[in-house]
Amino acid sequence: MKPIFTRRDFLRTTAAVGVGSTLLPFSGYGKSATTSSRYTKGLVVASANGLRATQKAMEIIQTGADALDGVIAGVNILEDDPDDMTIGLGGLPNADGVVELDASVMHGPTHRAGAVGALQNIKNPSIVARYVMERTDHVLLVAEGALKFAKMHGFKEENLLTEKARKEWVKWKESLSNQDDYLPPHSIEDKDVGGDSRNVMHTYGTINCLGIDLHGGISGVTTTSGMAYKVPGRVGDSPIIGAGLFVDNEVGAAGSTGRGEANLLNCSSVMVVEYMRQGKSPTEACLMACQRIVDHNKERRLQDERGRPNFDVKFYALNKNGEYGSGSIWSSGAKFAVHDGRTNEIHDAPSLYKAGE
Numbered sequence: 020m021k022p023i024f025t026r027r028d029f030l031r032t033t034a035a036v037g038v039g040s041t042l043l044p045f046s047g048y049g050k051s052a053t054t055s056s057r058y059t060k061g062l063v064v065a066s067a068n069g070l071r072a073t074q075k076a077m078e079i080i081q082t083g084a085d086a087l088d089g090v091i092a093g094v095n096i097l098e099d100d101p102d103d104m105t106i107g108l109g110g111l112p113n114a115d116g117v118v119e120l121d122a123s124v125m126h127g128p129t130h131r132a133g134a135v136g137a138l139q140n141i142k143n144p145s146i147v148a149r150y151v152m153e154r155t156d157h158v159l160l161v162a163e164g165a166l167k168f169a170k171m172h173g174f175k176e177e178n179l180l181t182e183k184a185r186k187e188w189v190k191w192k193e194s195l196s197n198q199d200d201y202l203p204p205h206s207i208e209d210k211d212v213g214g215d216s217r218n219v220m221h222t223y224g225t226i227n228c229l230g231i232d233l234h235g236g237i238s239g240v241t242t243t244s245g246m247a248y249k250v251p252g253r254v255g256d257s258p259i260i261g262a263g264l265f266v267d268n269e270v271g272a273a274g275s276t277g278r279g280e281a282n283l284l285n286c287s288s289v290m291v292v293e294y295m296r297q298g299k300s301p302t303e304a305c306l307m308a309c310q311r312i313v314d315h316n317k318e319r320r321l322q323d324e325r326g327r328p329n330f331d332v333k334f335y336a337l338n339k340n341g342e343y344g345s346g347s348i349w350s351s352g353a354k355f356a357v358h359d360g361r362t363n364e365i366h367d368a369p370s371l372y373k374a375g376e
């Protein structure tokens with residue numbers, strides 16, 4: 020039986036859309052994007068840590084470039100920033116002290132995606148994810164294979180563990196248990212040394228960035244160092260298409276931050292897009308996905324005394340009409356960044372629960 024889409028078709032198609040051959044491809048997808056969105060003024064939405072990303076992405080989108088060029092360049096700012104301890108260079112490491120990065124990209128006009136999981140030594144996993152999309156027949160590469168692939172395309176390996184992140188990891192390791200032999204600084208008067216992790220930085224942190232370009236093309240990216248001190252090899256929701264990111268050019272886009280395991284169990288970003296397809300606003304769709312996570316959160320260890328999740332997940336969404344929104348399970352820090360072509364601002368987002376209530 021003849022394959023529906025042959026390798027030759029693939030090569031012809033990718034040539035037509037101008038797949039980049041340099042390390043930082045500015046693909047020129049823009050002019051050839053199918054315009055299904057009614058909104059063509061440019062819009063960028065990101066998690067609250069993304070104000071620099073939304074600014075950069077909008078600058079690029081306003082030149083007429085594809086939204087994917089914009090959002091990737093936007094998140095590269097945070098991946099390159101050694102002071103951001105949740106993304107790219109300087110991200111908090113896994114339990115062995117090794118930084119492992121996850122990222123995904125999705126391009127609405129061509130409905131293609133690429134992703135990498137547990138990638139070591141390459142500070143821009145979002146660009147490697149784009150290469151997976153553009154230069155392989157696959158969607159997701161992980162660990163050693165992802166690193167080999169990145170090196171094949173000229174990405175330079177570097178140590179992503181900054182001194183600041185290394186010190187936080189050592190603090191975590193020394194505070195894990197008083198039953199092991201690692202001890203934090205202590206005096207001879209101290210009794211119960213080593214089992215107090217209260218002062219340890221234990222973070223989640225990720226950037227999701229979604230954009231619409233001047234041609235109505237919708238794209239998104241999610242990039243992270245994942246859960247701090249995770250089991251080596253752990254992959255979160257960020258590189259999983261449908262969980263940490265989903266784009267449908269006929270509807271809109273959604274992405275997430277927060278406890279990846281909860282999102283993986285519910286495939287929530289595709290759910291947000293499907294709710295928008297059914298007519299829900301981006302904000303309503305985000306909150307409905309949060310509610311689904313709450314409803315399915317059955318493990319007692321993951322609930323507070325009232326049965327509510329003891330973790331947070333946040334969603335960000337935009338639709339093809341240029342409407343946008345965000346919603347989270349918990350209110351603490353429920354904000355998101357939006358550049359609507361005129362202003363670049365942090366907005367408040369609604370949540371299902373308010374801390375302290």
Ligand code: ASP
Nearest residue numbers: 223224225245255277279
């Ligand atoms: N969702 C990411 C993960 O679980 C972490 C985060 O968003 O903070 O890897």
